[in-house]
Amino acid sequence: MTAPGEERPETAGDANAETTSVIEVGGANPYRVTVGRGILDEQLVAALGQQVKKILVVHAPTLGARAEALRERLRERYEVLLAEIPDAEGAKRIEVAAFCWQIMGQTDFTRSDVVITLGGGATTDLGGFVAATWLRGVKLVHIPTTVLGAVDAAIGGKTGINTNEGKNLVGAFYAPAAVIVDLELLDTLPRNEVLAGMAEVVKAGFIGAPEILDIIEADPEPATNPAAPQFRRVLELSIELKARVVGEDFTEQSVREILNYGHTLGHAIEHAERYQWRHGAAVAIGMVFAAELGRIAGSLSDAVVDRHRRILDLLSLPTTYPVGRWRTLLATMQRDKKARGGMLRFIVLDDIGRPRVLAGPEEALLFAAYQEIGS
Structure with missing residues (x-):
């Protein structure tokens, strides 16, 4: 053992x-x-x-x-x-x-x-x-x-x-x-079930286990077999x-929030799609949105944002969502259990393995990030 x-x-x-x-x-x-x-x-x-x-x-x-x-x-x-x-x-x-x-x-x-x-x-x-x-x-x-x-x-x-x-x-x-x-x-x-689940694996790679990203980029076939x-x-x-x-934060009072990377928008997409989408597909889009949010907020490099898209593309996971759905998604996010005191909270990255909370971003910032994933 x-x-x-x-x-x-x-x-x-x-x-x-x-x-x-x-x-x-x-x-x-x-x-x-x-x-x-x-x-x-x-x-x-x-x-x-x-x-x-x-x-x-x-x-x-x-x-x-x-x-x-x-x-x-x-x-x-x-x-x-x-x-x-x-x-x-x-x-x-x-x-x-x-x-x-x-x-x-x-x-x-x-x-x-x-x-x-x-x-x-x-x-x-x-x-x-x-x-x-x-x-x-x-x-x-x-x-x-x-x-x-x-x-x-x-x-x-x-x-x-x-x-x-x-x-x-x-x-x-x-x-x-x-x-x-x-x-x-x-x-x-089924292959699509494995790939959908890999979104949570990729999330772990970006927030604190970068070896995961290296293994997938080296060859996605064995990484998903x-x-x-x-x-x-x-x-x-x-x-x-x-x-x-x-183990450090069971009831999500502090560090456990980092596990929500990509999930605030991801959950809103699942709701908008009446839960007909796989969780991993929604979270994949949510991670690209969070990466763009971090970039626009001035903390994340273009290279890391591009790496999000490249790895998710290797896994045949989606990275875009229709532009016209923004108002519906925003309303759902404002009801999300991760919001506190009516203030939206997003996990963003300063770099790979360096997640942090972005609390109460202006709606204009959120919309600008969403435009970057719009299809």
Whole structure:
């Protein structure tokens, strides 16, 4: 096992090396993120512990067969319940949370029992919210099955649902007991799903893990192939960065804000598109907007702004959005949970690895940045 910063035993040519990496998330709510190949069964039994009697597996429709297989493997030890929820952002509604609560209530789900999420970012957000709110908190284990889930949603304890007014406006900070990233679960992901998830990986590269950017620029093919060592490397670098940040600031009072790079505009785009866009596509545009905002504000060089576009282009991620949508996007951003006292806050860069908060920028500055990404 390895901790953040330790040398990993696999070599660059051995994508299937049988190694397990353990990344510690510290602070007041510590837990482990375990990364490896074919590790799910062993790690899950260890994470569940001895007290558990019932397990609720929250999963999307596309993962019904995997959820059923998981139930078969666990049913000798536990009573395993399945909660199938809608795909993507359709899962993150109060009605879906209530459906899960109903299952838990009807089966006498107690505080010694466990919620397992099996899926991507939306499943993780919804399942985490259900665990955080049932009996004011039950044990939670995340098993992410997408790149987005592995590097972002499953790490850090943010849970939430959407409302008609915006994304993730209702939620709770609630740490999981464990996160298990089994790379075998990512092998069959559609190519566009991998690429969309890479937006959060790129974000980590720009705010504090520049090795990620170098690996993608060197050759985007292995960097986006779940069977390749380069992919595992950028995945773990992203997880390590987030683990360090949330370990220091779990409830986003200070440094954790840097993880919102690209997200203020990104969330507004998702809302404008009625959540039909992938999160990564919206965040990709949001990062280019934030880079342009930093440049216009006088803190970021043209070269770094250009690097944003070049890397996102390599990953076939969008970097522009229609000019005529600005007023709608601005209104949504003003309702965003990251705003404080009616003042918009953006994360911008002074350089790669040097993020900072830009609070209350003038609307003319924002509009000028938006013009630079307009199509």
